[in-house]
Amino acid sequence: MATQVATSRRGGSRSSGIRSGERLAGWLFSLPVIIILGVFLFIPVVMAIWVSFSDWSGRGSPLSSGVNFIGLGNYSDVTGGGGLAEKNFGIAIRNNAWYVILVVPIQTVLSLFLAVLVNRAILRGRSLFRMAFYFPSVTSSVAITVLWLFLFSTTGVINKVLSWFGVNGPNWFNDPRGIVHVALGAMGVDAAPTALTSHGLLGIDWWEWLSGPSFAMSAFVLMAVFTTSGTFMLLFLAALQNINPELGEAASVDGANGWQRFWRITLPQLRPTLFTVLTLGLIGTWQVFDQIYTGTQGGPGKTTLTPAYLSYESAFINQQWGRGSAIAFILFLIIIVFTLFQRWVLRERKVSKRRSYNHQAKGKKS
Amino acid sequence: MSVTETRPEAARQHEPLNRFTRLRRQAKRLGIGQWALYALLIGMSLIYIYPFLVEVATSFKTDTEAASDPIGLVPNIFSWAAYSRLFAHSDFPRWFMNSAIVTVFVTAGRVFFVSLAGYALARLHFRGRGFVFAMVVGVMAVPGVVLLIPKFLVLKELHLYDSYPGMILPLLVDAAGVFIMKNFFESIPVSVEEQARMDGAGTFRVFWSIVLPMARPALITIVILSFQGSWNELSHFIVSTQSPELTTLTKGVASLASGQLSQGTQYPIKLAAAALMTIPVAVMFFIFQKRIMNNTQGAEKG
Numbered sequence: 001m002a003t004q005v006a007t008s009r010r011g012g013s014r015s016s017g018i019r020s021g022e023r024l025a026g027w028l029f030s031l032p033v034i035i036i037l038g039v040f041l042f043i044p045v046v047m048a049i050w051v052s053f054s055d056w057s058g059r060g061s062p063l064s065s066g067v068n069f070i071g072l073g074n075y076s077d078v079t080g081g082g083g084l085a086e087k088n089f090g091i092a093i094r095n096n097a098w099y100v101i102l103v104v105p106i107q108t109v110l111s112l113f114l115a116v117l118v119n120r121a122i123l124r125g126r127s128l129f130r131m132a133f134y135f136p137s138v139t140s141s142v143a144i145t146v147l148w149l150f151l152f153s154t155t156g157v158i159n160k161v162l163s164w165f166g167v168n169g170p171n172w173f174n175d176p177r178g179i180v181h182v183a184l185g186a187m188g189v190d191a192a193p194t195a196l197t198s199h200g201l202l203g204i205d206w207w208e209w210l211s212g213p214s215f216a217m218s219a220f221v222l223m224a225v226f227t228t229s230g231t232f233m234l235l236f237l238a239a240l241q242n243i244n245p246e247l248g249e250a251a252s253v254d255g256a257n258g259w260q261r262f263w264r265i266t267l268p269q270l271r272p273t274l275f276t277v278l279t280l281g282l283i284g285t286w287q288v289f290d291q292i293y294t295g296t297q298g299g300p301g302k303t304t305l306t307p308a309y310l311s312y313e314s315a316f317i318n319q320q321w322g323r324g325s326a327i328a329f330i331l332f333l334i335i336i337v338f339t340l341f342q343r344w345v346l347r348e349r350k351v352s353k354r355r356s357y358n359h360q361a362k363g364k365k366s
Numbered sequence: 367m368s369v370t371e372t373r374p375e376a377a378r379q380h381e382p383l384n385r386f387t388r389l390r391r392q393a394k395r396l397g398i399g400q401w402a403l404y405a406l407l408i409g410m411s412l413i414y415i416y417p418f419l420v421e422v423a424t425s426f427k428t429d430t431e432a433a434s435d436p437i438g439l440v441p442n443i444f445s446w447a448a449y450s451r452l453f454a455h456s457d458f459p460r461w462f463m464n465s466a467i468v469t470v471f472v473t474a475g476r477v478f479f480v481s482l483a484g485y486a487l488a489r490l491h492f493r494g495r496g497f498v499f500a501m502v503v504g505v506m507a508v509p510g511v512v513l514l515i516p517k518f519l520v521l522k523e524l525h526l527y528d529s530y531p532g533m534i535l536p537l538l539v540d541a542a543g544v545f546i547m548k549n550f551f552e553s554i555p556v557s558v559e560e561q562a563r564m565d566g567a568g569t570f571r572v573f574w575s576i577v578l579p580m581a582r583p584a585l586i587t588i589v590i591l592s593f594q595g596s597w598n599e600l601s602h603f604i605v606s607t608q609s610p611e612l613t614t615l616t617k618g619v620a621s622l623a624s625g626q627l628s629q630g631t632q633y634p635i636k637l638a639a640a641a642l643m644t645i646p647v648a649v650m651f652f653i654f655q656k657r658i659m660n661n662t663q664g665a666e667k668g
Contacts, residue, residue, distance in 0.1 A: 016387035023438060025569035028494030031485040033539050034498060039524075044516030045508065051519065117407055130659055131651075132411035135382070135418070142596035142616045143640040146623045147421050150633045157420055219418050234659065236663045290600045295618040308511040315515050316605070325515050332415045332512045332569040 011093045023171060052325035053164070074326035085323060090202025091302050092310045093334075098213040099306070100338075101287060104281040111229040111277065112270075116237035116262070127173070130237070134230035141290035144227055149173060149295055152219045163279055170215045176301030178211025214303035220291055228284070230276045239273035275346050285364055286335050307331045400419025416467070418644075425449070425638035434631045442470040450639035457610060458639060461618035465597060465643075468533050468614060473540040477588050481581060483539075485573055498546075510601065518605040532606045533614075538594055543588050550584035552579070583657070590654055594647055615643045630642040 047062065055070050056062040114236075118129050136144065151157045152172035159169030168189040184190075192207035200206055213221060243266065251261050267274075289308040292298060298305035298313065307327055315324025383667045419439055424432050425448050427441040434468065435442075452458040486492070487499050518527070519534055526532035558580070562572050578585070600616040607613065613621075 010374065015455070019635070022490050022569060023492040026486045026490035027493060027567075029486035029573075030481040030498050032479040033502070033544060036535065037501065037541065040517065040520065041505050041508065043502075044520040047519045047523075048512075048516035051515070061523060063550065079563050114410070117403065118401065119411075127659065129407050129411055129654075131655055132414050134659070135648075135651065136414060138594060138647050139542070139644045140616055140647070141622070142598075142600055143644050146636050147417055150424065150432075150624060150637060151417060151420070153436075153633070155436060157417075157436045182418070202634070221625060232412075238663065252611065283509060287509050289511050289514075290620075294623050297624060308514075310572050311511065312604075313513055314570075316518075319658040321515065328512045328515060332509060335509055346555040 048325045051331055054322055057320050058319040058321050073323040077323060078327055085205035086202035088310060090204045092305045092307045094209050095217055095303060096288060096306045099217060099221055100285045103285045107225045107228050107232060107281060108277050110225060112236050114233040115240055119237060119240045119291050133233055136227045137230040142294050145291045145294040146221045148219060154340045172219045173216045173296060174300050175215035176303045178214055180210055180212030189247060194229050216296055216300055235273055235277055239270050243269050278342055282338050282342055283335055373524055377603060421637045423648050425634050425641050427630060427634050429634060434469055447633040449515055451635055452638055456553050461613050461615045465615040469593060469596045471534045472537045473589055474594045476540055476543055476592040477585055479539055480543035481547045483544045485551050487548045488551035502541045502544050521606055528607050531605060546587060547584055550581060554580055586657055590658060593650055597647055619643055620638060
């Protein structure tokens with residue numbers, strides 16, 4: 001409608017004075033946003049790209065004449081070369097990859113589950129339950145991390161609860177053992193097969209890649225699920241409320257049970273929201289920083305080191321600004337690649353294919 | 367009784383009974399299912415809320431009790447020590463003030479700038495509008511952690527590092543907010559403004575006294591988002607400040623957590639700080655909870 005009005009106005013006999021006034025106003029109104037985004041986002045990114053190709057050591061301006069262009073040096077240091085820089089980067093990628101692999105599916109399934117639960121029309125106190133699930137999402141990551149450090153401390157709430165079941169809880173935030181390694185150890189696999197230790201990627205061998213998240217990282221995984229499931233629950237809830245109930249009722253009359261209705265009727269309609277949640281999840285989980293800065297600074301044994309924190313640490317603490325910037329841009333690239341990949345996996349397929357996909361999904365579940 | 371009533375009817379007509387018993391069976395199952403549902407929901411909510419109750423309870427415990435009984439919600443010895451130490455012997459009040467200053471300026475600035483730009487992009491016709499909009503969308507795609515080093519570099523270059531303007535200015539505009547406002551303005555009818563403009567009101571007059579009052583619901587969304595965002599912001603303050611006088615709550619409490627305190631674990635004081643810094647966003651949440659809960663729909667579309 002707006003465009004219709006606009007075109008009719010353009011064709012009308014309105015004096016050009018108002019139109020030029022509008023042109024000026026348009027630019028004036030957008031100017032603050034343009035300036036701030038330009039000065040504090042666009043220019044900085046360009047500067048950082050330059051720094052990532054330079055040997056700037058943090059002294060003086062990175063634009064001064066003493067700073068040299070060193071090509072891809074900073075990038076090749078962290079992706080190859082066999083040095084400590086490469087190993088640290090490899091460890092950070094491994095840690096964060098496990099974090100992503102665990103957090104994204106768990107938070108998506110849990111938030112969908114919560115949304116379906118609180119969406120029941122007959123439910124009393126719906127808003128109370130929603131508030132309870134959403135509340136952790138509004139608090140700051142710093143406050144939650146402090147709370148988590150207490151809950152998961154040696155004498156904390158989690159270990160207390162575990163002890164009721166006769167489980168001797170680990171020393172969460174001080175335990176660098178990977179949970180996959182621990183599980184394998186419990187089954188009697190203590191030593192790594194040489195096939196896995198003799199080869200590797202980014203300076204760490206495959207056995208180390210497969211270690212799983214450490215106990216410390218696992219606590220952060222639970223924290224991420226705890227703080228984000230409420231937000232995503234609201235997204236799913238909004239989508240569920242937009243679904244036409246008639247389809248489900250028709251299926252119900254045809255004798256479809258709750259599970260069938262959910263998998264074949266509700267879930268396909270939630271596809272756009274599922275897409276949003278997975279995208280936001282992927283983007284968010286590759287950027288773990290606040291909790292690491294507040295809680296562990298990468299420890300124990302570098303098992304909570306993430307690319308985001310490594311980038312910060314390289315630049316602001318070790319004064320290797322080029323390396324820090326290079327890591328940040330590689331991370332940027334990783335996020336883009338993952339987002340595109342996920343877009344491709346979830347792309348809109350032809351109906352017949354989608355139907356067969358749903359059959360498979362249902363088969364797996366039941 | 368109902369059974370004897372329906373039985374003869376069933377003998378006559380097979381179909382209705384079937385439907386009737388099926389409905390009854392469904393209702394019965396619903397009864398049990400309903401109980402299970404409530405039990406599940408209450409259990410889940412407890413998992414989500416109990417940690418915060420523990421947080422508050424522990425802040426009133428002594429150090430030894432926090433270690434010996436982490437779960438109990440009623441302290442044996444009720445102690446204000448954590449709070450009195452925070453307020454009398456630490457920079458906590460200063461941190462709180464800095465966070466408040468930044469949050470107020472950022473929220474006020476964002477509401478104004480974001481709605482101005484959103485209005486321009488939705489309603490005003492000017493050359494380059496498509497370009498400005500593309501830039502806003504492009505910026506939204508850049509992940510925050512990529513900007514840590516860049517922001518520091520530019521703040522240094524502009525001599526804004528370690529100052530209030532350096533803390534506030536980069537947060538003043540939020541691309542997502544521009545997006546939300548643009549979508550909102552596009553959803554309201556253009557006729558009222560048209561009338562006002564026909565009567566000769568200038569563009570800013572129309573915006574300020576006619577459009578903005580209509581945009582209240584969207585503006586409240588922006589207020590909530592920017593209040594929460596700037597109060598909880600950590601990484602920007604890490605890269606934009608270093609002096610203790612400019613430390614915000616997030617940065618200060620993070621330093622408490624990573625062991626700035628002299629000895630011991632001192633959980634009560636850390637949790638007291640965490641609880642206090644949660645209060646403003648919690649109050650905001652309870653005031654606007656209806657709006658927050660119902661607004662995600664619009665936000666998602668945006």
